Amino acid sequence: MSEFSLEALLGSRRGEDLDLWARTINPQFVRVLRTIGFDRTWASGEGAYLYDADGTRFLDLLGGFGMYGVGRNNPRIRAALVEALGLETPGMLALGTTLLPGLLAEELIAAAGGRIERCLFTSSGTESVESAIKLGRTATGRTRVLSAEHAFHGLTLGSLSANGNEEFTARFQPLLPGFDHVPFGDLDALEEQLRREDVALFLVEPVQGKGINLPPDGYLEGAQELCRRYGTLFCVDEVMTGFGRTGRMFAFQHLGLEPDLVTVAKTLSGGYVPSGALLMARSVHEAVFDSMPHAMSHGSTFAPNELAMAAGLATLHELREQRLVEQSARLGERLLELTRPLVDEFEVVRDVRGLGLAWAIEFGEPEGGGRRTYRMIERAQRGLFAQLVVVPLFTKRHILSQVAGHDMAVIRILPPLVLRDEDVEEFADALRSTIKSAQKMPRSLTKFALSAATAGVRGR
Numbered sequence: 001m002s003e004f005s006l007e008a009l010l011g012s013r014r015g016e017d018l019d020l021w022a023r024t025i026n027p028q029f030v031r032v033l034r035t036i037g038f039d040r041t042w043a044s045g046e047g048a049y050l051y052d053a054d055g056t057r058f059l060d061l062l063g064g065f066g067m068y069g070v071g072r073n074n075p076r077i078r079a080a081l082v083e084a085l086g087l088e089t090p091g092m093l094a095l096g097t098t099l100l101p102g103l104l105a106e107e108l109i110a111a112a113g114g115r116i117e118r119c120l121f122t123s124s125g126t127e128s129v130e131s132a133i134k135l136g137r138t139a140t141g142r143t144r145v146l147s148a149e150h151a152f153h154g155l156t157l158g159s160l161s162a163n164g165n166e167e168f169t170a171r172f173q174p175l176l177p178g179f180d181h182v183p184f185g186d187l188d189a190l191e192e193q194l195r196r197e198d199v200a201l202f203l204v205e206p207v208q209g210k211g212i213n214l215p216p217d218g219y220l221e222g223a224q225e226l227c228r229r230y231g232t233l234f235c236v237d238e239v240m241t242g243f244g245r246t247g248r249m250f251a252f253q254h255l256g257l258e259p260d261l262v263t264v265a266k267t268l269s270g271g272y273v274p275s276g277a278l279l280m281a282r283s284v285h286e287a288v289f290d291s292m293p294h295a296m297s298h299g300s301t302f303a304p305n306e307l308a309m310a311a312g313l314a315t316l317h318e319l320r321e322q323r324l325v326e327q328s329a330r331l332g333e334r335l336l337e338l339t340r341p342l343v344d345e346f347e348v349v350r351d352v353r354g355l356g357l358a359w360a361i362e363f364g365e366p367e368g369g370g371r372r373t374y375r376m377i378e379r380a381q382r383g384l385f386a387q388l389v390v391v392p393l394f395t396k397r398h399i400l401s402q403v404a405g406h407d408m409a410v411i412r413i414l415p416p417l418v419l420r421d422e423d424v425e426e427f428a429d430a431l432r433s434t435i436k437s438a439q440k441m442p443r444s445l446t447k448f449a450l451s452a453a454t455a456g457v458r459g460r
């Protein structure tokens with residue numbers, strides 16, 4: 001008999017990460033990492049920092065696509081998980097109830113407020129969206145689902161059908177019937193669709209993650225009003241924006257909205273355990289779970305698992321105790337204050353935008369010098385200039401960020417909310433000098449850009 005030791009196992013295979021991933025999980029992904037120089041061996045993480053095997057510290061502004069709201073390896077969430085394991089709670093009953101899921105549901109409902117009175121747990125963002133689509137259709141007796149162009153709601157088939165980006169959907173046709181898209185920000189287009197009174201739900205991100213697109217003034221309020229008028233459920237996808245990301249607990253609270261459905265995930269479990277939820281008005285829930293034979297109309301085996309619930313409760317506590325929502329608002333302001341001047345400083349910078357700690361910078365063709373090279377780079381692959389900034393930010397300045405999406409010269413960051421003022425200053429300073437160098441387009445960079453384009457490097 002040999003004892004199982006994770007530490008011994010990891011020690012005996014140290015350094016194999018990339019090769020093993022390429023052999024067993026996804027060789028193309030590893031190719032991408034190697035092409036752009038992101039092929040590090042990672043040793044540890046703490047808060048907003050990552051450390052590679054050489055002990056080099058990286059500032060993690062990507063936060064695992066925004067799931068590390070409370071920081072990597074948050075000691076208080078970890079302690080709650082260790083405590084939960086030690087308590088030897090009964091675990092999931094399947095046919096029975098335990099206390100932890102109810103406690104977390106109660107807190108989530110209170111945090112969302114307004115119409116929200118019920119909580120259905122899931123294990124990811126896309127499952128929360130799937131639940132909204134499925135329950136929303138049945139509750140209204142309608143089949144159509146409306147979402148916004150350039151929306152991102154996840155990659156399983158229902159969520160993908162609501163996705164407004166061709167690069168994700170084109171190769172997976174046919175998607176589900178009854179899904180249509182309207183331009184984000186266009187209330188007339190929305191009303192034209194809703195007027196038919198056959199739309200079950202309008203699914204919308206309060207801030208679009210793909211390019212950190214902020215809603216025009218009055219858009220979301222108008223959309224909610226139209227949904228009410230035409231009997232459509234108003235579903236706000238807070239998977240990315242929830243739990244303080246935009247400087248409020250939920251982004252819809254900036255505008256005093258009262259959605260019928262709210263999808264959450266990412267930061268909910270402190271980055272430790274897959275977890276998500278669909279928060280909904282009681283009327284939606286009661287229309288679907290309307291009798292004892294329908295008591296188990298929707299669910300998933302692992303969804304209300306005890307570790308996810310313990311992590312969720314500890315995360316909500318941490319957000320409150322450390323005042324991380326307020327910190328996100330404050331640091332977001334500071335970030336804009338330091339980076340907005342880049343629009344005037346560099347012709348190539350078109351826009352800097354953000355809300356809380358969801359932030360983006362957009363590039364565009366400069367008028368004067370550098371125009372020809374910019375065009376050449378963009379011809380190889382649209383949006384490639386952004387990669388010319390993301391790569392040296394990582395390799396030279398040790399800052400992790402990403403190109404916001406396919407076909408767009410936009411860099412976005414979704415850092416842990418535990419970021420410090422110095423980190424924001426360090427980023428602004430590194431960004432300024434990296435754009436300056438990228439604008440000059442030294443030969444080596446141009447060569448890199450073309451080979452990256454050939455490798456088809458693009459943001460998720």
Ligand SMILES: Cc1ncc(COP(=O)(O)O)c(C=O)c1O
Pocket residue numbers: 065124125126127129152153154155205209237238239240241265266
């Ligand atoms: C707004 C939004 N909805 C849904 C999802 C899907 O979440 P998950 O990756 O957990 O399935 C994401 C993920 O990035 C998201 O940003």
